[in-house]
Amino acid sequence: MTKTDVEIMISHENAQKAKQFSWENVSFGVQVDKKEKMLLNSISGQINAGEIIAIMGGSGAGKTTLLNVLAGRIGAGSLSGKIMLDGQARNPxxxxxxxxxxxxxxxxxxxxxxxxxxxYSALLRLPSTMSIAEKESRVNAVIEQLGLSECKNTQIGDELDRGISGGERKRVAIGIELVTNPHILFLDEPTSGLDAFNAFNTIKTLKELAKRENKLILMTIHQPRTDILKQFDKIMLLSVGKTMWFGSTADAIVHFENLGYKMPLETNPSDFFIDIITIDQRGDEQRQESLKRIAIFENAFKSIQQPSTTTLLEVEHSNSRIKWPSPWLGEFYVILHRYMVNMARDRSTSLASLAQAIINLVLISLLYANISDDMAGIQNRIGVFLFLGMTFTFGNVIPIINAFPETKRLIKRERAAGSYRSTSAFFAKVVSTLPMLVVVACLVGGPIYWIIGLYNNVENYFIFIFILFLQAFTANSMGLLIGSAVPNTSVGLIVTPMVLVVFVLFSGIILNLNTVPVYLRWIQWISFVTYTMKALSQNEFNANAVFACTKQPCFKDGPSVINAYGFDNPDLWGSIAANAGLAIGFLLLGAIVFSKTSRPLMRLQ
Ligand SMILES: Nc1ncnc2c1ncn2[C@@H]1O[C@H](COP(=O)(O)OP(=O)(O)OP(=O)(O)O)[C@@H](O)[C@H]1O
Structure with missing residues (x-):
């Protein structure tokens, strides 16, 4: 058996440390109005171990597109050219x-x-063979390296809830990636939003890292000030997706001077470069003139461009595959722990859910307390069940739709680093929502049963609470399914009410289920609101329920109410089982959809 036949499990630690990363004649185009729009045109370059390179250019020049193409993070579009590690195609x-x-x-x-x-990043990304103490010491080293010691114990925060500064936030984002000690680092505008001092410190830290650890660091940057520019070993200047220059800053100044564009004294070179390579949009004449200049720069650079000096290494191709850093349960535990800690501290969201539950409790108590055993009482029982079904649906689905697409983006980023499986992230999210569902079901269902005066039996009382919890859980599961499927919150907030309204329509109250056209009747079998109505009604209107109506017509007993509303099939436990089945179905489907939609983009050829 040759070495090539052996399957090697690759982790961050034993991934190949390349000496050179290169790209040759890379072009990338997308379809716009049925025509191909070229975003990158025949771009070549290389970076060697220990170097830090900046891709610069005006807005829309193609910097991020090039970085994404080189990192393999692009979606649809035509890609051509070669991108190589030590002269070999990359192993996906x-x-x-x-x-x-x-x-x-x-x-x-x-x-x-x-x-x-x-x-958490270290626990999720570093191999389980490393001890927690070793992982923590790696974290401390990164904190030290990035100058984050002062704010080590400060919360991240956001616009409303101030935490660390913008510069520190950027460095934390870099630190999240550095804990695995990656050999090649891509950064998209790591200095955007930073003041000059923080921007310089961030780039200087990266420069030292590249030198000290022989890393390859490639970043996009807008218009760095002089001291930042000096940190880069080479710069790549782009305009309209074409190379204007690739090499050192000093050589670039001489190159443009030779073409008749001398940099004025005491000018920041990056300001000068951007001024001459950006399309002037102030008028048609200026635009044509700048396009002519850009064409000159493009041709001039082509004529002096050195043929590629790609190092061709004999790399033995092994049949390798990613080894997940931790076993499934280990990942699940760490992700769940992270959700729970964040949630426990995020009091405003938890308090909003509790406040919503208390308001519902008060409202129901005011409207339905001491229900009577006559026709009005029957109507009120059905009414309160529908109200509970609706609040437990909307109250659980909408918050998930609001937050889950954002969480999905974070998971996508972590999955792009090969951190964990999608299923552990999905099911950790499911479990993290359970405590609140139990609390709300007990907080509302517990007292309301006796305040309303529902059927006086302890067993039915606990079944009532369980039905409410299950309703919340099924709604939550559907929220996770929709949240997994939609691209963002806005789409989610349009789709969700449409689906929920149909489910409520089939609850058996607004529409008598016996009169629904045959070809639409199936909807009731996937509506968890319908099963909740059936389960709550059968739990209440059982054989012992007898009504003393003073006025006719009236129902004489519980079973006649159930029959009249079409709530008899399936029976109580059948309805509960159906909701449990729907919840499991939504979750399994959600996990499949989530694994597709949270899959990071990866296109290396
Ligand atoms: N998927 C796409 N479809 C159509 N046009 C696109 C697509 N992606 C990028 N572009 C266009 O390609 C050009 C380059 O975009 P890119 O984001 O790479 O620019 P940039 O140099 O990073 O700009 P900025 O500094 O403003 O972020 C822009 O004109 C942009 O509108």
């Missing part, structure tokens, strides 16, 4: 472990401290 199964990508808009858990944020 190990690439995620060799590199890290720091996005421009970092999503972090606002209630975790800097240390906790990095510690």
């Amino acid at each position: 199964s190990t690439w995620a472990l060799q590199c890290a990508y720091v996005e421009q808009d970092d999503i972090l858990f606002k209630k975790l401290t800097v240390f906790e944020t990095l510690r």
Whole structure:
């Protein structure tokens, strides 16, 4: 058996440490109005171990597109050219472990401290063979490296709830990626939103990191000031997706001077570069003139461009695949723990849910207390069941739709680093929501049963609370399914009410289920509101319920109410089982959809 036949389990620690990353004639285009729009045109370059390179250009020049293409994070579009590690095509199964990508808009858990944020990243990304103490010492080293010691125990915060500063936040986002000690680092505008001092410190830290640990660091940057520019070994200047220059800053100044564009004295070179390579949009004449200039720069650079000096290494291709850092249960535990800590500290969200429950409790008590045993009482019982079904539906689905797409983006980022499986993240989210569902079901259902004066029996009382909990859980599961499927909160908030209203329509109150057209009758079998109505009604209107109506017509006993509303099939436990089945179905479907929609983009060829 040759070495090539052996399956090697690759982790961050044993991923190949490349000496050179190169790209040759890379072009990328997307379809716009049925025509191909080229965002990148035949771009070449390379970065060697120990170097830090900046991709610069005006807004819309193609910087982020190039960074994404090089990192393998692109979706639909035509890609051509070669992107290589030590002269070899990248291995899709190990690439995620060799590199890290720091996005421009970092999503972090606002209630975790800097240390906790990095510690969770280490627990999720570093192999389970490392002890917790070793992982924590790696976190402390990163904190030290990035100059975050002062704010180590400060919460991340957000606009409303101030925590660490913008510069510190950026460095935390970098630290999250650094805990695995990635060999290649891509950063999209790591200095955006930072003051000059913090911007310089961030880049200087990265420069030292590249030198000290022989890393390859490639970033986009808008218009750095002089001292930042000096940190870069090379710069790549882009305009309309074309290369204007690739090499050192000093050589760039001479190059443009030779073309007749001398940099004025005491000018920041990056200001000068951006001025001459950006399309002037002030008028048609200026635009044409700047396009002509850009064409000159493009051709001039092509004529001096050195042929690629790609190092061709003999790398033995092994049949390798990613080894997850931790077993499934280990990941599940860490992700769940992170959700719970963040939630426990995020009092405003928990308090809003409790306040909503208390308001419902008060409202129901005022309207339905001491229910009578006559026709009005029957109507009120059905009414309160529908009210409970609706509040437990909307009250659980809407908050999930509001927050889950954002959580999904964070998970996508972590999955791009090969951190964990999608199922552990999904089911940890499911479990993290359970305590609140139990609290709300007990808080509302517990007292309301006796305040209203429902059927006086302890067993029915506990069944009532369980039905409410199950209703909340099924609604929650559907929220997670919709939240997994929709691309963002806005779409979720449009889709969700449409689905829920149909379910409420089939609750058996607004529409008699016996009169629903045959071809639409199936909807009631997937409506958890319908099963909740059936279960609550059968729990209440049982054979012992007899009504003493003074006026006719009236129902004489419980079973006649159930029959009249079409609530007889399935029976109480059948309805409960149906809701449990729907919850499980929504969750399984949700986990499948989530694994697709939280899958990070990865296109290496
Ligand atoms: N999927 C897409 N479909 C159509 N056009 C796109 C797409 N993605 C990017 N573009 C366009 O490609 C150009 C380059 O975009 P890119 O985000 O790479 O620019 P940038 O240099 O990073 O700009 P900025 O500094 O403003 O972020 C822009 O004109 C942008 O509108």
